Amino acid sequence: MxxxxxxxxxxxxxxxxxxxxxxxxxxxxxxxxxxxxxxxxxxxxxxxxxxxxxxxxxxxxxxxxxxxxxxxxxxxxxxxxxxxxxxxxxxxxxxxxxxxxxxxxxxxxxxxxLWPNHRALHRYFIDVIPTDKDGRYLEIGPGHGVFMMCAMRKTAFSRFEGVDISPTSVEMTRSLLGSGLFGDFASWEIIEQDFFASDMEDGGYSAVVMGEVLEHVEDPGQFLRQINTVATDDAFIFITTPINAPAIDHIYLFDSVESIEALVSDAGLTVRDSLLVPYPGLSVEESTAQKLPVNVAMVLGK
Ligand SMILES: C[S@@+](CC[C@H](N)C(=O)[O-])C[C@H]1O[C@@H](n2cnc3c(N)ncnc32)[C@H](O)[C@@H]1O
Incomplete structure (x- = not known):
């Protein structure tokens, strides 16, 4: 072995x-x-x-x-x-x-x-993120740093910034990116802040990525509007969030794909592409009707 x-x-x-x-x-x-x-x-x-x-x-x-x-x-x-x-x-x-x-x-x-649903989200992210885009990449809530590390390995953005409200997540992401075990990365910074209270530059980011954060905030619509504000007109915007997926820190319940789409549209954004990962063995409709989890990833545009 x-x-x-x-x-x-x-x-x-x-x-x-x-x-x-x-x-x-x-x-x-x-x-x-x-x-x-x-x-x-x-x-x-x-x-x-x-x-x-x-x-x-x-x-x-x-x-x-x-x-x-x-x-x-x-x-x-x-x-x-x-x-x-x-x-x-x-x-x-x-x-x-x-x-x-x-x-x-x-x-x-x-x-x-190890989880097929989370693996599917990561594979989708790697498939859809543009590899030749320039400008600044922003990740909201990198948590452990694995998404951000994949983006840094795969893309040509000139600078990578992460913002996370948890000091532990900030420290973990910094140490993962700085470990050298996943690549030698330059021009990156992780700051400890609530994204909503942050003063990121309007129209400053060519990519905005936010994996599994929307269900953690009281007003996800406001978050999406702020993403719209900080993104350039042609930005790559990528989000993931689950439907009917209880966890100790999930405080906003999305009960259907349509409930996410409605907030996206209210924030002035459009869904360009999406991946829906239903509960194993069921369709998205069956999972939703039975209030079972569906993982959702969306590529958004302005
Ligand atoms: C469930 S983890 C997601 C980690 C990773 N992005 C993923 O997809 O697996 C959520 C992360 O979002 C961060 N977070 C929650 N609310 C936030 C906020 N208002 N501003 C910035 N980060 C936030 C948490 O601290 C945590 O690190």
């Missing part, structure tokens, strides 16, 4: 030790994984190791997301709404709780490789 395969097996074994129910899911999921995704997952494990983080901690991080999601799904099924609806209710226990946020972001980064 190569070093890559060994390290990934060590991680998946550690996950299954904590949560045996994950065995079948992970085994089936890995059938479809691509070699470059395994190499990136391995680089992520080595990146964690370089910071003194062992597989057992990464497995606990992954399990935190699995168990939190399960608990919130039960709440959602009983009540028909997410548990919390305001930023203040979740900020202290999530974004500003260093211990929780660190595990949450490591866990989320791993799902980008």
């Amino acid at each position: 190569t070093g890559t395969a060994e390290r990934i097996k060590k991680l998946t074994d550690a996950i299954v030790r904590i949560n045996p129910l994950q065995r079948a899911f992970i085994e089936e999921s890995l059938i479809d994984v691509r070699d470059h995704e395994l190499r990136d997952l391995d680089a992520y494990i080595r990146f964690a190791e370089s910071a003194g983080i062992e597989s057992d901690y990464l497995a606990e991080s992954y399990d935190l997301i699995v168990k939190d999601t399960l608990r919130e799904q039960m709440y959602f099924q009983r009540h028909g709404c997410y548990r919390y609806s305001t930023f203040d209710e979740v900020a202290g226990s999530v974004y500003f709780n260093e211990e929780y946020m660190r595990k949450y972001m490591h866990g989320l980064a791993i799902t980008a490789y």
